[in-house]
Amino acid sequence: MLAYIFGVVLFALGICVSVALHEAGHMVTAKAFGMKVRRYFIGFGPKIFSFRRGETEYGLKWIPLGGFCDIAGMTALDEVTPDEAPRAMWRFKTWKRTVVLAAGSVTHFILGFIVLYLMAVSMGLPNALIGKAQVDTVSPCVQNATTNEQVLNPDCKPGDPAPAKDAGLRPGDEIVSVNGVSTPTYPDVIAKVQALTGPTRLEVRRDGQLVPLTVDVAQVDRPVADASNPQAPPQVVKLGTIGVGFPTMLHFSPVAAFGGAGAFTADMFAQTWDRLLEFPERIPAVVHSIFGGERDPNTPVSVVGASRIGGEAVEAGLWSLFLILLASLNFFVGVFNLLPLLPLDGGHIAVTWYERVRDWLRGLRGKAAGGPVDYTKLSAVTMVLVFVGGAVTLLTVTADIVNPIRLQ
Known part of the structure; x- marks a missing residue:
């Protein structure tokens, strides 16, 4: 308290x-x-x-x-x-x-x-607002999962697919394109990969250089929440995955922080403007909540x-x-x-x-x-x-x- x-x-x-x-x-x-x-x-x-x-x-x-x-x-x-x-x-x-x-x-x-x-x-x-598609972790394998806990902590067995690991992806790599389509943010990467299966061309930025890789996308069971009803139990669906995690927080050097804070500021300005435009239509919901x-x-x-x-x-x-x-x-x-x-x-x-x-x-x-x-x-x-x-x-x-x- x-x-x-x-x-x-x-x-x-x-x-x-x-x-x-x-x-x-x-x-x-x-x-x-x-x-x-x-x-x-x-x-x-x-x-x-x-x-x-x-x-x-x-x-x-x-x-x-x-x-x-x-x-x-x-x-x-x-x-x-x-x-x-x-x-x-x-x-x-x-x-x-x-x-x-x-x-x-x-x-x-x-x-x-x-x-x-x-x-x-x-x-x-x-990183939720910046959306930088920089790889934070590479999973040792990917498996079918019905809970987020199973997704984050797979019980790997011999023969389980490990798409990102086998393709040579490393923590710190930034995925810039999938099958030739630019993916500036990690939601773009996820959305693109989820619809794929089999060998897929990636391009990553590593130490300032663009490196082409081929990853074998695996289709596995994943829990997906219903956006229209967050209280409902997640549904299990087949989705493509490569077994990488993206950072929740991005850290910067004192010099690089000017660019990072600047980009974040621009995103927040855009969101502020959107909220201002939505302001009048949300007032009835405020009145509804009072009662x-x-x-x-x-x-x-x-x-x-x-x-x-x-x-x-x-x-x-x-x-x-x-x-x-x-x-x-x-x-x-x-x-x-x-x-x-x-x-x-x-x-x-x-x-x-x-x-x-x-x-x-x-x-x-x-x-x-x-x-x-x-x-x-x-x-x-x-x-x-x-x-x-x-x-x-x-x-x-x-x-x-x-x-x-x-x-x-």
């Missing part, structure tokens, strides 16, 4: 640090361009303490659920004093305002990458739910899952914050570039610049989006309390 509580607190602390650095990204870039930053606070609600350094007040508040960076003149509607007016944010060039507005999300992306890089050089990165329905593990979670999962991961000793979850949350927040919707940073970026394009078109017609956008005309749309966002947050928090997603 103590490990669980420690994990929840640690994950929540990680979120707080991420938010604090998000706002620091806005502050640092704004100061670098000469904009006036009035205040930088972590948290909301009553003030615990603050201090002033130069023209900026720094402080901490009681509710650690966010933070803010108060930049003078973020919009033309913000009141500024006469001495602040020349340094009001809205007076700066479009690209500078864009950099400041995007800096928060970029900070999340950098944090996510740093987490993955540190994993790559220490505990390794899960007693089974919680779909693919439904959105709040900070509360993510922290609970982080706590369970620590309790189970799954630190890699804890860190992957923390990195993925940073990527999600970073991407979500760039959506062109007010009051998100992406909405402010969209308005900034609308002004720039509008003034460019007016200039082509010989007209003067149109001036800053009147945000009061967007207040109705902004309030609707705030209401929808608040409702979704309330739903996910409620679901994460009454019917949380669990690891087991």
Whole structure:
């Protein structure tokens, strides 16, 4: 129980640090361009303490659920004093305002990458997302099996087939093609081999060189779970196999880790975008779970739910899952914050570039610049989006309390 509580607190602390650095990204870039930053606070609600350094007040508040960076003149509607007016944010060039507005999300992306890089050089990165088709183990034989235990620990007898061993496959070999068809990931290798039998051409990368091999694929009994009904007993079917295992974790040198973490980051960005597109259609499932329905593990979670999962991961000793979850949350927040919707940073970026394009078109017609956008005309749309966002947050928090997603 103590490990669980420690994990929840640690994950929540990680979120707080991420938010604090998000706002620091806005502050640092704004100061670098000469904009006036009035205040930088972590948290909301009553003030615990603050201090002033130069023209900026720094402080901490009681509710650690966010933070803010108060930049003078973020919009033309913000009141500024006469001495602040020349340094009001809205007076700066479009690209500078864009950099400041995007800096928060970029900070999340950098944090996510740093987490993955540190994993790559220490505990390794899960191969489930990378899918590298690098051979980890070569089985002494392959046999019919009705359980996964029998698959992993065959009781080899004289005469049992050993396709990979006989073909000369070695741990460390990377399978790049099967029968001339490229297999960039190990699921590609498995899918291709399962449909084959008999002599099959493989091409592997060994010590930087491409080596052709011929392996005699064996058709054996294998247990296969029903994807549509995970609770049902596995069905035993005939599948092709060569008797190799692929690594669950990939380890990298400090230099190679940049490439490994980069590839992993790209995969997580793609998955984040997919989750965002699926977000609206999964909300009904969240409502269903609140009223007693089974919680779909693919439904959105709040900070509360993510922290609970982080706590369970620590309790189970799954630190890699804890860190992957923390990195993925940073990527999600970073991407979500760039959506062109007010009051998100992406909405402010969209308005900034609308002004720039509008003034460019007016200039082509010989007209003067149109001036800053009147945000009061967007207040109705902004309030609707705030209401929808608040409702979704309330739903996910409620679901994460009454019917949380669990690891087991």
